[in-house]
Amino acid sequence: MGATQAGTLYVVATPIGNLGDLSARAREVLASVDAICAEDTRHTRQLLGLLGVDRPLLALHEHNEAAMAARLVARLQAGEALALVSDAGTPLVSDPGYRLVREVRAAGLKVSPVPGACAAVAALSVAGLPSDRFCFEGFLPAKAGARRERLQALAGEMRTLVFYESAHRIVECLEDLVVLFGPDREAVLARELTKLFETVLGDTLGDIAERVRDDEDQRRGEFVLIVRGAADDTEARLREGQRLYAKLAEYLKPSQAAKLAAEITGAPRKALYGGEME
Template sequence: MSYQDKSEYTSINTDQGKLFIVATPIGNLKDITLRALEVLESVDWVAAEDTRHSKKLLQHYGLNKKLISLHEHNELERRNELLALLNAGEQGALISDAGTPLISDPGYHLVNLLRQEHIQVEPIPGPSAMIAALSAAGLPTDRFSFEGFLPAKKQKRLHVLEGLTQESRTMVFYESPHRLLESLATFVAAFGNDREIVVAKELTKQFELFFSGTVEEALRFFETNADKVRGEFVFILKGAEAAEPNAITDADQLIQLLLQQALPVKQISEIVAAHLGLKKKAVYQRVLEIK
């Protein structure tokens, strides 16, 4: 067990170094915070996902820092090197290519190790594509879930989305341009044509865009506007509406009736879903529960 109180650092060895988790701009370079600049100027080194990309950012602000590569392919090995530097009393910063580190970016294994070793880790909050998109999407934000990037393969992607069809919270996804149309088509397959979605691209940049509509409308829009399929995308999907109590009661009664006829579970779920306008996957699970 460890306990970190900034006023006392009860179980933190203050003779050791410190790692700052520094959020950097997702597009507009003016979005960096004054505190982030102060920290980046003060540290001994900066661990970055892409050192070439991060070097341009640092040079833009006149910062000449030692850059250490830390990405998904070398993090498990590199974390021990960084631990040694911090144990030697050095101060370091972790940044990603854009936004807040660890949010669909490398850094978890490093931070997890440092916490186990009681090395101080301090967040320097700032830009996040997820939060920026949510704040301007116009969908409910009182409860939401972050789903990150979906699987690249179609069937795995569909399986993940089908498992979310009854999720009532607003859902946030990241997507790359080369999979945009495939992913939107999978959203249509999983959620139907009419689920509300907001697709945000190039946040804080010159060609920032917010598209609001149904998942089918979003797919058609980007199919017919190939010039818009560029940059990084955030999907904000409206959660499922809560089922009416009468619909639940009616479904249970119909399921029980069909079970008495010794029909297969799959067939029962298809009949009930079609008759009451419910999701097949949810009905299938309910049939199993009642059976």
């Protein structure tokens, strides 16, 4: 059997930095398919150039994926083999592609993974935090209010949390985490993984936030933030109670909101309503 089969969509992971992380199978598949669907064709063309591969490229991103899916399914039905790549790492992990994969599967066609690098898993593997259960959250909302609301909802999550973040929001993100999760929550910040200036900072959210604020170099590149989950059921109930209280207090008297939030979550009422929430 050759590198590819007719009528198959190959979901191909590409390096997140170090070109040597591309598997031999991935290289062979990319060189053998009829066309490659790429999030950014310019970026992928550069990668293919480094690999010595020359294949037709098709732009597939969040703005055209729905429209492109039917056309790509038709090409697969006609017997072509296609590959799907993102700018870096494993496609569909905080990247476009799931609509295409869903349509291909719905048409009864084969979707085959070609595994490889994934920034979230790479960071988790070196974090030294519990990894038996984790929750991938991708990028947090860009606007401050929405970001804080999302983090407040996650403050009581007991699984290890995995976030992606950009250079121009990393300071604000860490500051919000310190406020909402507390400065002593264990965390690891992985920056520029597999690249020349790779760093992995670990300790607590408070320490990491201070280091990033004080060192301009630590505010450059691409980031994966790993945060330990809430310590126990008591903390989880308290955080969920605080989140629910804040919502209910928009419509009810504070005392009523605290009573209802405490009944629903099991959090201590006094911890929710004492004039000001923690």
